[in-house]
Amino acid sequence: MITEEIKNKLRAIVGSEYVLDSEIDRFGYSYDSSFVQFSESNQPDVIVRPANTKEVSAVMSLASSMGIPVTARGTSSGRTGGSIPVSGGIALSLTRMDKIIEFDERNMMVTVGPGMRTMELYNHCAEKGLFYPPDPASWKYSTIGGNIAENAGGMRAVKYGVTNNYVMGLEVVLADGSVIRTGGKAIKNVTGYNLTQLFVGSEGTLGIVTEIVLRLIPMPAARNTMQLMFPDIEQACGTIHAMLQSGLVPAAAELMDHTSIQAVARHRSLNIDPAIGACVIIEIDGEDDAALQKQASGIEETARRFSAIEVRTAANQAESDDIWSIRRGLSSAVGAMAPNRFGEDISVPRDAFPDMVRRIRDISEKYSLTIAVYGHAGDGNLHPSVLCDMSNPEHAGKVHTAIGEIFDAALQVGGTLSGEHGIGITKRSYTEKALGTAGIEAHKAIKAALDPKGILNPGKIWEQPVKEGN
Ligand SMILES: Cc1cc2nc3c(=O)[nH]c(=O)nc-3n(C[C@H](O)[C@H](O)[C@H](O)COP(=O)(O)OP(=O)(O)OC[C@H]3O[C@@H](n4cnc5c(N)ncnc54)[C@H](O)[C@@H]3O)c2cc1C
Known part of the structure; x- marks a missing residue:
């Protein structure tokens, strides 16, 4: 229970207008983009919106002294209930911390606040000829802080990897309010444990990320999109496998089965032949058009060997955007079915x-x-x-x-429960199967070391929530 006295202390830290506790606000902060139904017990007692690290630190220090749960929140596009405050307490929204703190062109690195939107960061870097590759389909609205906490992937992971491949250093506010810095701009760094990568993917359970140093790479000079249509998903999978085996590594290779394609067709009133059993969207990039042409020919030749019905290479940016919009709109199209x-x-x-x-x-x-x-x-x-x-x-x-x-x-088959959405609450009951009892114990030991009172996002990954009803 958060008393009026505690709320007044929070108001003194961040300013009255950034402490919200009306019924409608508490409702608004009780869900994310997962399939978790609304429940009274998923609501925070209060929402706090700090502007800087100092404020986050003061909020955590107060929460720690009073044993109040704190659930960090980006823009709640998470798919597994990670930002749902299942134990009540404070929903800590980081969206005001959304600025570029430093753009270091010489080292090809950028330092950002956790609340910056992923696509905004991409665009900012692109304007300067630099490339931040991780591109979750939600990039228009997801935040970099949320991407770090979930180790977000994206379409371009095939060639360029996921978020953790770009995180060089972090500023993190720990559960007791103390502030640490991990890693930094030095490319090689083996001073102490790799705490940076420990926080990446930790779903807000180990600390609040308040600043992020990301490495960038040169923007590929040329880029194009291909759309391959197959009679069956087997041929589509065969093409992707053969292509990668032969050394043809596209930036992205996205697959959709028959049901998914028809969902998009229905949603966007497109006339897609029902005989098409699978679609693969490929992004190729390289130093010039000749390099793209070579890759496109190799991909087309592979796809034809696997009985592709149609191979389309975008003739211009508009066609490229058109092909990609099918993939980016897919989630909502499938959801509408x-x-x-x-x-x-x-x-x-x-x-x-x-x-x-x-x-x-x-x-x-x-x-x-x-x-x-x-x-x-x-x-x-x-x-x-x-x-x-x-x-x-x-x-x-x-x-x-x-x-x-x-x-x-x-x-x-040697895989895992999550590639990019994390565990949150939706997969909590399967975690032990994936990690084993000893694996869970190791997680608990790390959690106890960094958050001994268990106030950071309690009830996630393997833990049961503090509140009844979840
Ligand atoms: C349509 C759609 C498509 C998507 N496509 C992809 C995709 O292609 N790839 C992909 O990886 N994901 C995808 N996602 C999932 C989601 O967008 C990502 O998980 C994203 O990283 C979440 O960012 P967010 O800002 O919305 O975080 P939130 O949902 O607000 O929070 C997610 C987790 O991060 C924690 N957190 C947030 N900020 C901080 C912080 N500063 N410090 C510590 N912890 C923090 C929260 O406590 C929570 O556990 C998709 C989601 C949707 C709705």
Whole structure:
């Protein structure tokens, strides 16, 4: 319970207008972009919106002294309930800390506040000829802080990797309010443990990230998009596998199955031949048009060997944007297909990708459930989406069993529960299967060392929430 006295102390730290506690505000901060239903017990007692590290530190120091849970929040585009304050307490919104702190062109590094939007950062760097590659499909609204906390991936991960590949250093406010700096601009750095990478992907459970140093790379001079259509998903998977084996590594290779393509067709009133069983969208980049042409020919030749029905290379930027908009609009299109959608985020070794797709198909048939499959096929990260109607008792009884079997299958082929969305609360019950008892104990020991009172985002990854009802 947060008393009026505590709220007054919070107001004194960040200013009255940045402490919110009305019913509507508490409701607004009780959800994210996962499929977790609203619950009274998911609401924060108060929302606090600090402007700088000093304020974050003072808020944490107060929370620590009173044992108040604190859940960090970017723009709540998270898919696993990470920013839902399941233990009540303070929802700590970092969106006011959204500035570029330093743009260091000589070292090709940028230092940013956690609340900056991913696409805004990309655009800022691009204007200066530098490239920040991680591009989650949510980049228009996700924040860099949220990307760090979830180790976000994106379309270009095939060639350029994910968020952690670009994080050089962090400023982090610990649970007791103390401030540490990890890593920095030195490219080689083995002074002490690699705390930077420990905080990346820690889902707000170990510290509040208040400043981020990111490395940048030169912007590729030329870029183009290809769209490949196949009669079946097997040929699409075969093409991606053969392409990567031959050394043709595109920046992105996104796969959509028949259900996903038809979802986009319906959503955007496109006339897509129902005979098309799978679509692969590829981004190629390089130093000039000749390099692109060479890659495009190699990809086309591979796709034709796997019976591609159509190979289209964008003739200009507008066509490129048009092809990409299909992929970027996919999540909403799939979501619009059924009253309920459970979108998952498994990741498997690249060579297990076709096997995993087959296993999902089998699960779909076994439970007579529609499961749309799409994802970042080039790096083995799949988003199977179970489409259902939870008001139908027949569906409600089997959806979670089917999802459990998808996770089991991912682990059996050497994969994992999450490639980029994290665990949050939606996958909490499967964590032990993936990490093992000793693995969970190691996590608990790290958590206890950095957050001995357990106030940082309690109830996530493997923990049960402090509040009843979750
Ligand atoms: C349509 C759609 C498409 C998406 N596509 C992708 C995709 O392609 N790739 C991908 O990786 N993800 C994707 N996501 C998921 C989501 O956008 C990412 O997880 C993103 O990184 C979350 O950022 P956020 O600012 O919204 O964080 P939030 O959802 O607000 O928070 C996420 C987690 O980060 C913690 N957190 C936030 N800020 C901080 C901070 N400063 N310090 C410590 N912890 C913090 C929160 O406590 C929470 O645990 C998608 C989501 C949607 C809705």
